[in-house]
Amino acid sequence: MNLLLQTSHSNLQAQIAVTGSKSETNRLLLLQALFPNITLANTSNSDDSEVMQKALKGNEEIVDIHHAGTAMRFLTAYFAVNEGREVVLTGSQRMTERPIKVLVEALQQLGAQISYENEVGYPPIRIKGQKITASKVNIPANVSSQYISALSLVAPKLENGIEITLVGEITSVPYIKMTLALLNDLDIKTSFEGNVITVYPKKEVESKVMTVESDWSSASYFFSLAALADNAAISLTSYKETSLQGDSALVEIYKQMGVDTHFEENKMTLTKQVDFIPQTVTFELNNTPDIAQTIVVTCLGLGIGCHLTGLHTLKIKETDRLEALRIEMTKLGANISVTNDSLTLVASNAINQNVPIATYNDHRMAMAFAPLALKVPIIIENAEVVSKSYPDFWNDLKTLGFEISEK
Ligand SMILES: O=C(O)C1=C[C@@H](OP(=O)(O)O)[C@@H](O)[C@H](O)C1
Ligand SMILES: C=C(OP(=O)(O)O)C(=O)O
Missing domain, CATH: 3.65.10.10 (Enolpyruvate transferase domain)
Known part of the structure; x- marks a missing residue:
């Protein structure tokens, strides 16, 4: 199943119950x-x-x-x-x-x-x-x-x-x-x-x-959506400010990319801040390998560069994620280079439209690229791969106003 994603909503408001970690x-x-x-x-x-x-x-x-x-x-x-x-x-x-x-x-x-x-x-x-x-x-x-x-x-x-x-x-x-x-x-x-x-x-x-606390790696796609939207107030349950999951580092990482996170009871709300965003961000991700794909795609959508290190385990995950990112980001017009354990994206503003993104049997390839639909229509190939970690992902995206059709 290949999905075409597009949206005219740039103000994202919803409450979503994300599945357990x-x-x-x-x-x-x-x-x-x-x-x-x-x-x-x-x-x-x-x-x-x-x-x-x-x-x-x-x-x-x-x-x-x-x-x-x-x-x-x-x-x-x-x-x-x-x-x-x-x-x-x-x-x-x-x-x-x-x-x-x-x-x-x-x-x-x-x-x-x-x-x-x-x-x-x-x-x-x-x-x-x-x-x-x-x-x-x-x-x-x-x-x-x-x-x-x-x-x-x-x-x-x-x-x-x-x-x-x-x-x-x-x-x-x-x-x-x-x-x-x-x-x-x-x-x-x-x-x-x-x-x-x-x-x-x-x-x-x-x-x-x-x-079980809800899944922070799954939450990463909503951090990316909040960063790329004009306005956002996305509430996610059930999350704690102090988590066992290392991917809760998203709060600090996305603060640098314009997302504020507010915790209340078992809910966190992501809002878009219009503060200054740097031209390039640098992160060491040895502790949080599963959010590397999300971050790179956010940077492309924001038109900023990034340098990510500590990525040596990405080559032996669902696919060689470094190579998969290099190929798919290049299709979108990105200037990207990878080594065995790092990735560099050069800041640029243009993103190619209607590009079919291959997903390599990797749920995170599908979900990481989806937020780009806020910028250009995008096609996600074999979109059913998301069920490896987040079967309801496409439905949850629809509640944010995305139009999703089979292509
Ligand atoms: O223990 C776990 O639940 C996991 C550990 C990490 O793997 P590595 O330790 O192989 O990097 C992570 O990438 C994976 O998604 C889940
Ligand atoms: C790497 C992952 O999972 P696993 O290693 O458990 O297949 C993942 O979910 O990103």
């Missing part, structure tokens, strides 16, 4: 499988959370998690310590290109039995669940934080917990802290000092309702 949900689904007396509220309705839930509930030998990176990594650890069960864990074509070796080797250090069905280092993998008693493990920390979260999530159920020594620069740190904070909310003791994470064993937890 898929990162928090997928952690809590795993923790609920380990501790069934936890109840979850405001969970994500994303495809990635649905496949996670199905995989945890099912009993099949072949478990297919499609495009869901967190599900792939978290379930690798989950099945590795699930004594007596054997599964083949696989996913989409792209998932078979996303590396898993670092996590497999860490689990093998602990005594797990995991082998590769095809290419060494990549899914599909065969896992024979074992009782794990070893607790010390070293892991390179600069490829994906999801490996470290995966080990930490299963650790409370290991006889001796876990002590993880992180080697090298640590990437996507807020996601690791989110994992430990959720464990702490269940009264599971953890520590993260220097490059060592410790998670202590815990047999049972108290019954508790865990309420």
Whole structure:
């Protein structure tokens, strides 16, 4: 499904209930499988959370998690310590290109039995669940934080917990802290000092309702819309000023691009400010890789330049996001260059109209480019990809007055 997006509304007003964080949900689904007396509220309705839930509930030998990176990594650890069960864990074509070796080797250090069905280092993998008693493990920390979260999530159920020594620069740190904070909310003791994470064993937890905050990465598209509109007052629920999600850095980032955020109870309202906006912005995004695409497109829409660094993980996500951005932004007339870990956009004012944007099976390519419809009519190819994290995205955009038609 290709969608043509256009709008004559440049004053955006609406209240939108954004789905729960898929990162928090997928952690809590795993923790609920380990501790069934936890109840979850405001969970994500994303495809990635649905496949996670199905995989945890099912009993099949072949478990297919499609495009869901967190599900792939978290379930690798989950099945590795699930004594007596054997599964083949696989996913989409792209998932078979996303590396898993670092996590497999860490689990093998602990005594797990995991082998590769095809290419060494990549899914599909065969896992024979074992009782794990070893607790010390070293892991390179600069490829994906999801490996470290995966080990930490299963650790409370290991006889001796876990002590993880992180080697090298640590990437996507807020996601690791989110994992430990959720464990702490269940009264599971953890520590993260220097490059060592410790998670202590815990047999049972108290019954508790865990309420997921709405998804901040999904909120990023509304920050972009507010920045590109002439006027905006967009209210989003349910959000907290102090969040477990690192992407809440959006508040400070978009302040520099003319968006003010006001919190009241469980709602945040984004308003457009007409203050001075710099000609170029610079951000280090090692902590917040998922909002890189949103920010670049906002800058194009504002006619300003940007220099983004800390982007090395973008090459191994749903697609090579740096290359995808370079190609699609160039189609729109942008002057953009990328390296293995950075991106530079030169300020310019013209944007080509009616350009079909390819989305590369990447939900964030579709959603990041959509706000540009405030400036020029734009076509988003294979628009259904948004369901990976935000199935209601196109409907929510309609409530802001966008005309959306099949092309
Ligand atoms: O743990 C998580 O929930 C996530 C961690 C990040 O991945 P990396 O640690 O691989 O950068 C992020 O990009 C992904 O969308 C979700
Ligand atoms: C990178 C992402 O997801 P995952 O790694 O879980 O597939 C994302 O949602 O942007």
